[in-house]
Amino acid sequence: MEKINQTDLLDETILYLENKQALELYALKEQFELTYESLKLLNLIKSAFTEMTTSPNIKGNLINNAIGMATGYFTKKALVGSTHNPIKKILGTLLQFVITNIATKHSDTLKS
Numbered sequence: 259m260e261k262i263n264q265t266d267l268l269d270e271t272i273l274y275l276e277n278k279q280a281l282e283l284y285a286l287k288e289q290f291e292l293t294y295e296s297l298k299l300l301n302l303i304k305s306a307f308t309e310m311t312t313s314p315n316i317k318g319n320l321i322n323n324a325i326g327m328a329t330g331y332f333t334k335k336a337l338v339g340s341t342h343n344p345i346k347k348i349l350g351t352l353l354q355f356v357i358t359n360i361a362t363k364h365s366d367t368l369k370s
Contacts, residue, residue, distance in 0.1 A: 326362030330354040 295301060310316050331354060338350030 322362055326358045326360075329361035330356075330358030333357045 296305070310320075334350045334354035334357075337353065338346055341347060341350075
């Protein structure tokens with residue numbers, strides 16, 4: 259039986275730990291680069307936009323809000339028109355707000 263030399267065992271352990279440290283440092287640097295790239299403003303905007311356009315819940319809400327706003331706007335234009343009377347403008351804006359809220363809440367029936 260060969261006797262295990264403690265110095266050789268220690269050298270092997272040190273070499274193993276140095277290699278492990280080098281690999282972990284490389285992985286840490288790679289992760290830092292990925293994180294740095296993902297935190298750039300343009301990439302944040304791109305990811306937010308992609309999330310908004312791919313999420314069915316958000317997409318549905320955007321469509322519902324657009325339908326409500328368009329309905330309110332066209333109702334105001336149809337009933338008030340382009341008047342110079344400030345009272346009619348205020349009433350038209352209130353009417354637009356009310357119609358927009360109602361249309362947004364009940365946009366599923368408007369779609370059909």
